[in-house]
Each structure stands twice: as C-alpha cells, then as structure tokens.
Amino acid sequence: MGTETRPERADVGRVEEALENELVALRRELHRHPELAGNEARTAALVAERLRGAGLTVTTGVGGHGVVATVEGSEPGRTIAFRADVDAVPTDERPGLDFASEALGAAHLCGHDLHTAVGVGLGVVLARAAARGELAGRVVLIFQPAEEALAGARAMLDDGVLSVAGGAGIDEIHAYHCGPLPVGAVAVGPGYGFPGIDWFRVELTGDDAAARAAAVVAAVRRLGTVGFPDSDEAFERLAEELSVPDGPHATFVLTDADVDDRPGTAVVRGWFRAWPDSRYAELRAELGAVARDADARLTFDGEPFPGMVNAVEPSVAFGDHVRGAFGDAAVEVLHAAYPFNGEDFALFLHALPGAMHILGVANPAEGLNGVPHHPGFGADERAIAFGVEAMAGFLVARASG
Numbered sequence: 001m002g003t004e005t006r007p008e009r010a011d012v013g014r015v016e017e018a019l020e021n022e023l024v025a026l027r028r029e030l031h032r033h034p035e036l037a038g039n040e041a042r043t044a045a046l047v048a049e050r051l052r053g054a055g056l057t058v059t060t061g062v063g064g065h066g067v068v069a070t071v072e073g074s075e076p077g078r079t080i081a082f083r084a085d086v087d088a089v090p091t092d093e094r095p096g097l098d099f100a101s102e103a104l105g106a107a108h109l110c111g112h113d114l115h116t117a118v119g120v121g122l123g124v125v126l127a128r129a130a131a132r133g134e135l136a137g138r139v140v141l142i143f144q145p146a147e148e149a150l151a152g153a154r155a156m157l158d159d160g161v162l163s164v165a166g167g168a169g170i171d172e173i174h175a176y177h178c179g180p181l182p183v184g185a186v187a188v189g190p191g192y193g194f195p196g197i198d199w200f201r202v203e204l205t206g207d208d209a210a211a212r213a214a215a216v217v218a219a220v221r222r223l224g225t226v227g228f229p230d231s232d233e234a235f236e237r238l239a240e241e242l243s244v245p246d247g248p249h250a251t252f253v254l255t256d257a258d259v260d261d262r263p264g265t266a267v268v269r270g271w272f273r274a275w276p277d278s279r280y281a282e283l284r285a286e287l288g289a290v291a292r293d294a295d296a297r298l299t300f301d302g303e304p305f306p307g308m309v310n311a312v313e314p315s316v317a318f319g320d321h322v323r324g325a326f327g328d329a330a331v332e333v334l335h336a337a338y339p340f341n342g343e344d345f346a347l348f349l350h351a352l353p354g355a356m357h358i359l360g361v362a363n364p365a366e367g368l369n370g371v372p373h374h375p376g377f378g379a380d381e382r383a384i385a386f387g388v389e390a391m392a393g394f395l396v397a398r399a400s401g
C-alpha cells in the first residue's frame with residue numbers, strides 16, 4: 001500500500017502495528033458477538049469504553065444504542081462527522097472462521113464490525129493529533145445502530161445527534177461501506193450512492209386470484225432493468241458498467257415480487273429499488289395500472305425510503321485526498337449507484353453535505369470476496385488500518401477548513 005512513498009498528510013492518522021492489532025482484535029470481538037438492529041447494547045458499551053480510554057468525550061444512548069464521541073481541536077475550524085454503523089445481519093454465518101459468530105441468527109455479513117473498528121481507530125489517532133495540536137475545528141464520530149432495519153439513522157437524527165456534537169452543529173459528514181474492491185483501495189461515487197426502496201402489496205380476491213396474481217408478478221418483473229449477477233463474469237461486467245460515465249445503469253429499476261395464494265385470495269408482496277428517486281412516482285403509477293387491469297387492491301408501505309446520494313464536492317475531495325496520499329491506483333470512481341443495497345446514511349445526507357465512500361476489503365487470493373450480505377462474505381482486515389489512515393488526514397484537512 002505504498003507506505004514508503006506516503007506524504008506527510010497521511011502521517012496524521014498513522015496506525016502503528018500495536019494499534020492495528022488492537023483494532024483487528026476489536027473487529028474479531030464484535031464479529032464473535034454480533035448484535036441485531038435495536039439490540040446493540042454490548043457493542044455500544046465496548047465502543048464507548050474504547051473511546052473514553054482514548055480520552056474522548058462520549059455520549060451514549062443516542063437514538064437507541066447510538067454512541068457519539070467528539071474530538072476537539074485546539075483552534076477554531078469546521079465540525080466534520082464520520083459515521084460508522086454497528087449492527088449485524090439477521091442470518092447465520094457459514095462455519096470456518098476462528099472468530100465466527102457465536103450468536104444464532106446474527107452475523108456481521110455486512111462488514112459493520114469493520115466500520116466500527118475503523119471508527120474507533122479514528123477516535124484514537126485523532127485524539128493523538130488533537131493532543132499534538134494538529135487538529136483545528138472538531139471531529140464527531142457517530143456510531144449508528146439499526147442500519148439493517150433502516151431505522152437507526154432516523155432514530156439518531158430524531159434524538160438530536162446533529163446537536164449532541166456541540167452548539168455550532170455539524171458542517172459535513174462522511175462514512176465508509178466496505179465493498180468488493182481490492183484492500184488498499186477506495187471508490188468514490190460523486191452524485192451517486194445507493195438506491196432507496198419502495199415496498200408494495202397487491203391483494204386479489206376471486207376464484208382466479210392466483211392466476212391474476214401471477215400475471216401481476218410477471219408485470220412487476222418486466223419493470224426491472226437490472227438483475228442480480230448470476231456469475232463471476234456478470235459481476236465483473238457490472239463492476240465495469242458502474243465505472244463508465246452514462247453507462248447502462250446510470251438509471252435503473254431493480255424489483256422483485258412474490259405471491260402468497262390461498263383458495264379465493266392472493267397477496268403479492270414486492271419492492272422496487274430505483275435510480276434516481278424521481279422514478280418511484282412513475283413506478284407507482286405504472287404499478288397502479290397493472291393493479292387496475294388485474295382488478296386488485298394496491299397499497300404502499302408509506303413513502304419510498306430515499307436513495308443515498310453523495311454530494312459531489314465532498315466525494316471528489318475524498319478521492320483527491322486519497323490519491324494524494326496513496327497514489328492514483330488507490331481510487332476508483334463510480335458513475336452509477338450500486339443497485340443491490342440501500343443505506344440509511346441517506347437520511348444524514350438529506351440533512352448535511354457529505355458522502356459515503358467504498359472501502360475495499362477484497363482479497364481474492366485469500367478467498368475474501370468483500371461482497372456485503374453474501375453468505376460467504378469475507379474481508380481482508382488490513383482494510384481497517386488503511387481505512388483509518390485514509391480518512392484521518394482527510395477529516396483533519398476538512399475540519400481545518
């Protein structure tokens with residue numbers, strides 16, 4: 001990862017071997033004891049303990065098990081936040097890891113244990129930087145619960161997370177999500193991010209309800225423009241398509257629906273993910289026509305959950321910073337949203353300028369695919385130290401204005 005050629009800037013966040021070992025141990029501890037959305041008590045306590053140990057001011061119980069820590073600089077400046085999500089996925093893990101999940105039905109298959117370790121690492125190195133007088137402004141570290149339920153960001157915002165940090169408020173926010181890029185690289189997606197989601201339900205009655213429901217499902221599927229890759233080649237093709245400006249997935253609809261039928265009645269449940277968000281109104285109208293043709297009752301689960309859109313300037317600035325510190329090969333630029341996952345960081349980006357960046361955790365030679373939610377998700381833990389080093393200097397630079 002080009003340690004020898006790293007310029008001064010990256011030294012702000014240097015992660016020495018002892019700290020890297022501690023962060024990897026923390027990640028494995030979290031991995032062994034994953035906690036589902038809303039139940040992150042143990043994780044939150046561990047995070048708070050580590051941050052207090054680093055000398056930071058810590059607030060717990062923000063929007064459930066949310067934890068917020070601030071690093072105060074010695075001179076005035078801006079307030080920049082970094083958000084890490086902490087919850088696990090409601091599924092079992094494939095056996096094999098020597099730090100495998102010890103909880104039934106919960107596993108860190110979305111890499112939030114890595115995000116949390118990066119957040120704690122940032123707390124440690126930024127506290128040191130502040131003590132050396134190298135931080136102007138303030139950095140706020142936000143550890144968010146219940147991302148998988150798309151509930152934690154809303155709960156923290158409703159609980160005033162943006163003012164917990166102090167009177168002046170937060171000027172800008174950044175986050176990572178791990179992904180299938182090589183370890184030692186990041187991806188930025190200025191103007192893109194992750195789609196939102198719109199859930200629907202179509203109810204039919206009558207002797208032929210099952211047949212009409214099947215026609216509704218078929219019509220819904222025809223609205224989709226992208227499908228989940230079914231082979232390694234398809235995955236590679238998608239990755240290439242996402243890095244081409246105005247490529248085939250610059251706008252898309254991903255959808256699925258299933259039918260539950262009994263004699264005389266049938267219920268179709270499904271969802272749309274679409275880019276951009278303006279597409280949902282059109283999809284609702286198109287589905288409305290399908291339901292009318294099928295003489296069915298159509299309902300939606302509230303308003304669509306919004307897509308996560310990275311602000312352009314903060315996204316570009318992070319890419320520039322990482323290029324400057326680690327070289328051009330360390331940064332990939334995405335020109336489309338990744339269709340298969342959503343992110344409730346969307347709500348922070350509705351409130352503040354900022355961006356999420358993809359932190360590469362893949363290492364195919366070691367069998368680590370870095371694909372979030374994949375049943376065989378594996379991550380190269382060197383991404384933790386790299387993630388801290390890449391982000392720490394950037395946060396310091398942004399906070400100094």
Ligand SMILES: [Zn+2]
Nearest residue numbers: 110112177372
């Ligand atoms: Zn995730």
